[in-house]
Amino acid sequence: MSKARVTVRSGFKDVLAFGKLISVRKGIIAQAAEAVPVKDFAVNKTARALHPEVQHMTVSRVVSVAPGVKSYVLTPDASLGTTQCAYFRAGQYLSVRVSINGAIVTRPYSISSSPARALDGEYIITVKRIQDGFVSGYILDKWRPGTKVDVSAPEGNFCYEPLRDAKTIVGVAGGSGITPFLSLAQAIADGTENARLVLLYGCRSRKDALFSDLLDELQESCDKIHVVYVFSDEKVADAERGFVTRKIIEKYSPEKFSLFVCGPAALYKFIAGETADMGIEQKYIRYEMFGEIKNPTALRGFPTEALGKSITCTLMHRGETLASITCSCEESLLTSLERSGIEIPSGCRSGECGLCRARLFSGSVFIPREADKRRLADARYGYIHPCMAYPTKDITLII
Numbered sequence: 001m002s003k004a005r006v007t008v009r010s011g012f013k014d015v016l017a018f019g020k021l022i023s024v025r026k027g028i029i030a031q032a033a034e035a036v037p038v039k040d041f042a043v044n045k046t047a048r049a050l051h052p053e054v055q056h057m058t059v060s061r062v063v064s065v066a067p068g069v070k071s072y073v074l075t076p077d078a079s080l081g082t083t084q085c086a087y088f089r090a091g092q093y094l095s096v097r098v099s100i101n102g103a104i105v106t107r108p109y110s111i112s113s114s115p116a117r118a119l120d121g122e123y124i125i126t127v128k129r130i131q132d133g134f135v136s137g138y139i140l141d142k143w144r145p146g147t148k149v150d151v152s153a154p155e156g157n158f159c160y161e162p163l164r165d166a167k168t169i170v171g172v173a174g175g176s177g178i179t180p181f182l183s184l185a186q187a188i189a190d191g192t193e194n195a196r197l198v199l200l201y202g203c204r205s206r207k208d209a210l211f212s213d214l215l216d217e218l219q220e221s222c223d224k225i226h227v228v229y230v231f232s233d234e235k236v237a238d239a240e241r242g243f244v245t246r247k248i249i250e251k252y253s254p255e256k257f258s259l260f261v262c263g264p265a266a267l268y269k270f271i272a273g274e275t276a277d278m279g280i281e282q283k284y285i286r287y288e289m290f291g292e293i294k295n296p297t298a299l300r301g302f303p304t305e306a307l308g309k310s311i312t313c314t315l316m317h318r319g320e321t322l323a324s325i326t327c328s329c330e331e332s333l334l335t336s337l338e339r340s341g342i343e344i345p346s347g348c349r350s351g352e353c354g355l356c357r358a359r360l361f362s363g364s365v366f367i368p369r370e371a372d373k374r375r376l377a378d379a380r381y382g383y384i385h386p387c388m389a390y391p392t393k394d395i396t397l398i399i
Ligand code: FES
Pocket: 345, 346, 347, 348, 349, 350, 351, 352, 353, 354, 355, 356, 357, 385, 386, 387, 388
C-alpha cells in the first residue's frame, strides 16, 4: 500500500511561503499576454447551437393548407448570422417575434415538421387565422417568400419522454391543435421517436380536418400510427361521430397510455371531465397550454368591479422608472406592455415557461386559478407572470 506524503510546517513557515507565493504570482501576471485567451469549449458551442437567444430565419415557402390556414417553411438566414436550425423535440414550439404598428409582440407556434427536417435546415409552422387575432391575421396577410422572421429557440414540454411516458401516446387534437401531433407522427414514422401514437382528431367534418392527406399517408406507411377522425357534424363510414368522449378514448387506447391534449380551451375542459375517473396517472397527462386566455372575464373569480377602469402600470428596472402605461383588466399585462412598444422576454404566453416573470411591487392583479403555474416561492414573494396577470388596480411592476 502506498503512503501519502504529508508535509507539516510551522505557522511561521506558512507565512513565509505565502509571502513568496505573492511575488511568484506577480511575476506570472507580468509575463502574461495582454489579451486573455478565450477558450470556446465544445460544450458551450453545443449549448449555443441548441439554445440560441434568437434565430434569424427567412420564409422560404408558403403553403396554403385550407382557407385561413397556411404553413410557412422557415430556413436559417446566414446573412444575419443564423446558419442552422436549433434541434427540437416533436411537440415543441417557436416563439415568433413580430413588429406590428410599433408594437413588438410574440406568439408561440408549434413546429409541425419532424425534428429530422431541422437537421436539414428547416422548420415548418402553421398559422390559422383567429377572429380578431392581433398576430395571426398579420402573418397570414404579410408573410411571403423572402420575409425575414425572428424566432426563439424551440421551447415547451409537450414532448414524449421515454423515461416517464407509457409506450403509447393517445393524442387528442382539436382543430389546429393537430400541429404538434403532426410533428410527432412524422418523428415516429422516420424513426426519430420510438413510441406508438393513437391520434383522436376531433373536428366538425372531413373538410375541416387539417393535413388529413399527410396523416393518412403516415398511418398507411407506419404501423405505429393510428389516426381516428371524430366528426361532430358529419357521419362518415370510417370515422367516429360526435366528440372525443371517454368511450371513444377507451375504445382505441391500450391498457396503459400517456394522454396528450392540444386544441382550444373548451376541449381541455371537456377532456379533463371525460378522463377524470379513468385512473390515468398524473405523470401520463400532458395538456399543451400555449396561448393567452381569450376571454378572461368569463373565468371564475374575475373581478368584475375592475371592468371599464383605466389602470396605470408603472414599470421599474434597477430602481429607475422605465415607463407608465395605461392598461385594462380585460387584457393581460404582457399584451398591454407589448401594445405600448415595451418588449419583455416571453414564450408560452400561458404562465408555464416563466420567461416573462416580473415582481409585483404594489397594486393588485387577477391571476386565473387554473392558469397559475408559478412556483410556490414566487407566489409567496410577489412574482407574477404578466402573460397570465390582469391588473385590477394601479400597479408597479419590477422587471
Ligand atoms: S410567457 Fe411563458 S410564463 Fe409568461
